Amino acid sequence: MSDPQTLFDKVWSAHEIASQGGESLLWVDRHFVHEGSFQGFDQVKARGGKVAEPSLTFGVADHYVPTRNRPAIASPDIARMVEQLTENTRANDVTLFGLNDPRQGIVHVVGPEQGLTLPGLLIVCGDSHTSTHGALGALAFGIGASEVAHVLMTQTLWQKKPKRMRITIDGRPSEGIGAKDIALTLIAKIGANGAQGHAIEFSGAAIRTLSIEARLTLCNMSIEAGARCAMIAPDDKTIAYIKDRPYTPQGETWTQALDEWSTLKSDDGAKFDREVTFDASQMAPVVTWGTSPEHALPIDAQLPDPASENDETRRKAIADALDYMGLKPGQKLTDVKVDRIFIGSCTNARIEDLRAAAAVLRGRKSKVPGLIAPGSSMVKRQAEHEGLDRIFLDAGLEWADSGCSMCVAINGDLVPPGERCASSTNRNFRGRQGPGARTHIMSPAMVAAAAVHGYLADARPLLPSYKS
Amino acid sequence: MRGRFSPLIRADAVEKFTTLTASACPLRLANVDTDQILPARYLKVKRAAGFGQYLFHDIRRDTQGALRHDFPLNQPRWRDAKILVAGHNFGGGSSREAAVYALCDAGIRCVIAPSFGDIFSQNATKNGLLTAVVSDDAAAEIATAVDAAPDLPLAVDLENRQIRRGTKSWEFAIEPARRERLLNGWDDIATTQSFKSQIAAFRSRDKDAHQWKYPPLG
Numbered sequence: 001m002s003d004p005q006t007l008f009d010k011v012w013s014a015h016e017i018a019s020q021g022g023e024s025l026l027w028v029d030r031h032f033v034h035e036g037s038f039q040g041f042d043q044v045k046a047r048g049g050k051v052a053e054p055s056l057t058f059g060v061a062d063h064y065v066p067t068r069n070r071p072a073i074a075s076p077d078i079a080r081m082v083e084q085l086t087e088n089t090r091a092n093d094v095t096l097f098g099l100n101d102p103r104q105g106i107v108h109v110v111g112p113e114q115g116l117t118l119p120g121l122l123i124v125c126g127d128s129h130t131s132t133h134g135a136l137g138a139l140a141f142g143i144g145a146s147e148v149a150h151v152l153m154t155q156t157l158w159q160k161k162p163k164r165m166r167i168t169i170d171g172r173p174s175e176g177i178g179a180k181d182i183a184l185t186l187i188a189k190i191g192a193n194g195a196q197g198h199a200i201e202f203s204g205a206a207i208r209t210l211s212i213e214a215r216l217t218l219c220n221m222s223i224e225a226g227a228r229c230a231m232i233a234p235d236d237k238t239i240a241y242i243k244d245r246p247y248t249p250q251g252e253t254w255t256q257a258l259d260e261w262s263t264l265k266s267d268d269g270a271k272f273d274r275e276v277t278f279d280a281s282q283m284a285p286v287v288t289w290g291t292s293p294e295h296a297l298p299i300d301a302q303l304p305d306p307a308s309e310n311d312e313t314r315r316k317a318i319a320d321a322l323d324y325m326g327l328k329p330g331q332k333l334t335d336v337k338v339d340r341i342f343i344g345s346c347t348n349a350r351i352e353d354l355r356a357a358a359a360v361l362r363g364r365k366s367k368v369p370g371l372i373a374p375g376s377s378m379v380k381r382q383a384e385h386e387g388l389d390r391i392f393l394d395a396g397l398e399w400a401d402s403g404c405s406m407c408v409a410i411n412g413d414l415v416p417p418g419e420r421c422a423s424s425t426n427r428n429f430r431g432r433q434g435p436g437a438r439t440h441i442m443s444p445a446m447v448a449a450a451a452v453h454g455y456l457a458d459a460r461p462l463l464p465s466y467k468s
Numbered sequence: 469m470r471g472r473f474s475p476l477i478r479a480d481a482v483e484k485f486t487t488l489t490a491s492a493c494p495l496r497l498a499n500v501d502t503d504q505i506l507p508a509r510y511l512k513v514k515r516a517a518g519f520g521q522y523l524f525h526d527i528r529r530d531t532q533g534a535l536r537h538d539f540p541l542n543q544p545r546w547r548d549a550k551i552l553v554a555g556h557n558f559g560g561g562s563s564r565e566a567a568v569y570a571l572c573d574a575g576i577r578c579v580i581a582p583s584f585g586d587i588f589s590q591n592a593t594k595n596g597l598l599t600a601v602v603s604d605d606a607a608a609e610i611a612t613a614v615d616a617a618p619d620l621p622l623a624v625d626l627e628n629r630q631i632r633r634g635t636k637s638w639e640f641a642i643e644p645a646r647r648e649r650l651l652n653g654w655d656d657i658a659t660t661q662s663f664k665s666q667i668a669a670f671r672s673r674d675k676d677a678h679q680w681k682y683p684p685l686g
Contacts, residue, residue, distance in 0.1 A: 017670045018663055021645045025663055027670055029681050036511060039565060047657065055683060077512055121681060128563040128587060144565035144591035146656070154660045156667055160643055162586075192499055193557035193583050226560060228586050249680035257680035292499045313555055317498050408562075410508045417531065429503040429561060431526045 004267035006164050007233050008199045011139040011264070015122045023158045030116055031057045031151045032107045032125035033089070035064045035081040040126060040148025041088040051092035053155040058116060059089040059096035060107040064411045067373045067400035071099055078411060092152075103246075105376020105402045108132040108346035112216060113376055115245025119234040119261045124151055128223045129346045129426065135215035136242065137234035137264050139199075142223065162228040163273035165198035166266075169206040171281030176460040178356070179214035180348060180424070180443035182206070183221035184286040184296040186278065192294040195227035198274065201266060202232050206280035212241040213352040220347045224293040224426060233265040287333060287442040287456055288428045290321030295428070297333060299446070299458045305329035324430055325438050326418070333456050336440070339419040341370035341397070341451045342433070343444050345407035348424035349375035351382050353444040357424075358388040360448035360462045361395045367454030370397045370447075371413065373405040395451065409434045422450035482596040484653035485626050488577055490550035492622040493540050494611035498555035502588060505559065505567040519566055520573030545618040553611045554581040556604070559588025568595050578624050580631065580640065582607050593646045596653065598626060600640035606631075610638060626651055 005013075018025045031053075033040070044050065051057055064081040066073050073079035082099055089096040097103045097110055104110070108129050111117040119137030124130060126148040133140035143157065151157055169182060187194070200222050202215075210218065215232050222230035232238075239258065242248050249257050284298035297303075306319040306329060322329060327336065343349060343357050354374065372392050374380040380402055383389055389399045406413040407425040409432065415421045417436030424447045425432075428439040440456060449459035460466055510522040528539040535542045541549065552571075558581040559567060568591045571579070578598040589599045602610070613633055614622060623632040624640075626647060631638045648654070660667075675682055 018666050020659075021648055022643070023645045025660065025667075027667075027674060036564070039515060042515060081512055116683065118680070126563055128561065142563040142587050144563050144568070144587055144594065146565060146591065146594035150657055150660065153657055154667065155671075156660060156663075158645075158656055158660070160645060191557075192560055193585075196557070196583055196586060223561075226557065226585065247683045253680040256678075260678065260680070292501075294499075313496065313498050316496070320497075408508050410511065427501075427503070427561060429501045431507055432503050435507070435526055436531060 004269040006266045006270040006272065007137070007201055007231055007264055008139065008164055011120055011122065012161060014120070015139070017156060023160045026122060026157050026159055028124055028151050028155050028157055029056060029121040030111070030123045031155070032111060032123070033057060033059045033085070033094070033148065034062050034107055034125070034127065035085045037126045037148050038081070038084045038088065039145035040152055043146065043149035044152050047153070049153045051094060051152050054093040056155060057094045057152070059085055059094050059098070060110050061085055061096070061098050061104060062106045063404045063408060065099050065104070065403040066411060067371070067403050067405045067413055070401055075412060102377055105378065106346045106349070106404055108220065109350060109375035109379065112136060113245065113378055115242060115248035118242060118248070118257070119238060119264050124157060129220050131223045131227065131229050132216050132220040132346055134229050134231040135212065135219040136238055137231060137261065139229060139231065141229040162197055162199045164201065165195055165274040165276065166201050166203060166272040168204040168275070168277045169202065169280050170204045170277065171206055171279040172209055173206060173280040173283060175465055176285060176445065176463055177280070177283050178443050178445070179210055179217035180221070181283055181286045182280055183218050183224070184288065184293065184441070185283050187221070187225045187293045188286070188296040190225055190276065192224060192292045193226040195222065195225040198227055200227045200230040202230060207232060208235065211352060212237055213350045216350065217347055221426060234261050285443065285446050285458055285460065287440050287446060289325065289327065289333060289440065290318070291324055291428055291430050292321070293426070293428060293441065295321055299333055299456065301333055303327055303329055303331045303333065326420070336456045337420070337454060338368055338422045338440070338450050338456065340368050340415065340421050341366065341447050342406045342421055342423045342425065343447050344371070344373035344375070344405045345425040346375065347426040348444045349373060349379065351379050353424065354379065354383045354388050357444040357448040358391045359464060360445050360452065360459050362391050364395060364452050366395045366397050366451035368451060370451055371400055371406060372397055373400045374402045377402050397451065406433055408432070409437070415439070422447045422456065482594065482653050482655060485577065485596055485598050485650040487623060487625045487627070488550060489621050489623040491546060491548050491618065492551035492553055492610070492614045493546035493549035494615050495540055495552050495554045496611055499557045499560060500554055501561035502559055502564050502567040502585070503561055506564060506570045511564060511566055513566070515569065518573045519570035523570040523574040550575055551578045551580065551622055551624060552576055553607060553614060554579060555607070556582040558584050560585035563587045565591040568592050568597055572597055580607065580610060589646070593649050594656065596650060598624065598642070598650055600624060600631065600642060602631070602638055602640050606638045
């Protein structure tokens, strides 16, 4: 009998080609590239190289694509970014889900949606939110441009094995509490670097109750806790989600895959370097107040006071964050007025997210302007099929095309300086949604509640199922 | 070790890092994410055009675009700094390697901090930028020391994983593999070329054993 292994160790060792100096040379099963990957392609060109495995490489246009008046792109600079991706993928025979492709969307939404993301695969992309794909039991992490070039040229990557961290989430989240609330609660507790150097495995009763889309949200946010990657062992829900997607294996290979996937779980007695346990049943809806995802509090809380903080660095961090955000110590979160809302991003723009926001907005008006950018073009069509677009439009919000949009604010969609945005995205960093923009991150339902009230607000009383 | 690399590929090797003796600038901020190091709107810039002018763009300038005097790197005494001393979680967030390009292009060759974003450290190594991990106390001590007397340089000795200044010294941590790369200026793609046959053998074995991993439409 070999020693009990973690899920992470199993997938890692299945991809190990060689090791040297404490690092492993790993085989990469899927490499996603986007407009920002041009630095990697440029390095390949400078070396006179080409893409080693075009059939394992997939291009997705998402970071710079327009969300309005497609296919026109107003700025030549931005148009150039989209064209570059088309040229680089075409020159290397790489499949591209481009601007006008009906499958286009945000890379971390498209991968799972197309069946490109599967349990047990090693997936990389030049984007930190690649951790998302771990929700299906893949080992997936973000890489930089030099590593993108390395993968393009060799389909491999040198990595030091991270430590393993198990986060067990027990209990059943109450009505109106979702994966975003769990993620922000976790980050507030362990810190924005709390999982640095670690591969997370999420387990526990609460995880099993989460839908696949909610699990994608949770693994997506693991990078905001500093994790190298996050994984969830595949179960019946995973298999049901994956089945019959365009790139999912079929027939005999599907049976072979099911067989292999059944071993993808941590063995009893497997050792983790760190164990953290949470109870989801006590969690409240959470919003961020500051400029780091760890600056997160339950919606009924008051803002912190730097004066009551003993540590100098922390005191300064709180004071700076309050100052940037235009907020006062001790202020109630529900007294914070918002200027606009955004629902989108690889974190929270899948169909279940749009349904959750629509449930709050149905028959109501938004007090502030706002933009809704679906996670993919397929999500967009599905939402329109369900009539969700009408709910958003009737509320006075803008229904747009799919892309990273106002989450990273490089396609022209941005929050004006000094304005406050309630956002379903992943980062409340200074200037993330545009220079001087003030971002509060929260679940899509909470964003919808902020729209209805014009203030940060608890979404639960607005839910159809709410009983006072 | 380096003998087996073809000369053509070695031309791409990064600058070696041995001991750096230079002025160090204290940046007493925690969670300086890669959006602060390099705002996303400058990510369109080509590598050859240089990123130095965009380093810390939005935190070193006021809303009118003028340089803020209270930002340490803007002060004459730290104009030639090649070392930064920062708070925990430096370089967290986005995977953008251009954050490292911006530091390198502005002349920074070493960042000292209690912790770094994982992807940032990985990117730094590929570009010859040292990320030296010290304790919270050591980071605070070093920052205080360089603040008090900016003219006395700091020596960062990678071989011995030691930071020295006058009679004081501090140990720092770095992954052994990263240390080797920086000391030798190794280039990963060149290293990997020497594993070509192992990679090919793995690929063929893998495809035979796990057909489902290879996309049917690919």
